[in-house]
Amino acid sequence: MTKPDKRAEIVRAALELIAENGFHGAPMAAIAEHANVGAGTIYRYFENKDVLITELYQDLEERMFPGILEEYAADKPVRERFLHLGTSLMHFFIENPLDFRYLEQFHNSPYGVEHRRDKILGKKEGCNVFRELFEHGVSLQVIKDLPLVILFALSFGPILAVARDHILGFVNMDSAMIARTVDACWDGIKR
Amino acid sequence: MTKPDKRAEIVRAALELIAENGFHGAPMAAIAEHANVGAGTIYRYFENKDVLITELYQDLEERMFPGILEEYAADKPVRERFLHLGTSLMHFFIENPLDFRYLEQFHNSPYGVEHRRDKILGKKEGCNVFRELFEHGVSLQVIKDLPLVILFALSFGPILAVARDHILGFVNMDSAMIARTVDACWDGIKR
DNA sequence: ATTGGAAGAATGAATATTCATTCCTATTAG
């Protein structure tokens, strides 16, 4: 196996195990076994488990945003842009359940809160698209004049919750249902 | 210290530590120390850590629902009832940040998913109020005709997200802002 | 073209740490 392949195998194995069993159901020994790699090998690519976990998250974000922003037309009306982003996001989550589950694990851990703080105070790529859209919408009086954080909650709260429920099998989301759900989110934030 | 006091101290200490640091930042030894109790003493009151964790959750639910259902008038219009429940819930979370954080920790753990399954398939007290309200609203054509699970997501998704953001200090929710947020949730589910 | 061997990569057994749980002793209440 070539060098980058090994790193990729470790990443894949870790993502899989953590997404399915949480951080605690993924001891390094198990990750190594799933990656067909010696336990010590992981430490040649990642300084320790924390580093592995956060690099995994960064990889994931980089994979995520390009797909979602594909075909995104910054000149369309606010509503249309919101619906496009919302449905893309939901589709991504539903089509990549492992990524989604990992994301949730990460967010509900000490790592996640720290990361979130940076994102809200400083700024991160990707979210800026949403931020701009919301700010633009508010200035055009198309979107409710609420703090950004609340607009985020009204939009992503339901999307995340629904994606989770779909993946856990509590509801089945087809394209039509996704569209109706994102529509409802829009009703929540529109003036 | 009298017997029931000791149990209460253990419960308080466990809730505090788990809410603040997650299940992993709350080893039994630390809980014992915070409760000013010997490590072995905990096992006189709780068979093991799992039992402690689930009993903690049940205690919490019992404390939660009465407060939220207070002054709930089942004969008012659907919209009014929704706003009442939503604001009560948000207020409870914001005024009991430890309870809220514990709830989140619990839900994002293997315990939580199992529990959730029961709640959605079988039935649990408390949530029935919401279920009835939604079903009634749908039948009156006041609420969008979406699966119950999605209506839940549209309502609780934002409420939970906002409560979390408030507790983590990302936004400051006063009564007015809470009302506006719950209003926005209503816009999301209303026809 | 072949070979010797150096540099780097991989390994997994050994180690150190953390943690839930147990169990024996001390303390208290009746």
Add this chain to the structure above:
DNA sequence: CTAATAGGAATGAATATTCATTCTTCCAAT
């Protein structure tokens, strides 16, 4: 004095991390 209760050190299982060793690769010298 006895029985119940509390305490916390001891235990053992689970886990992250290390490290001495083995394996691979690749190139220089013949």
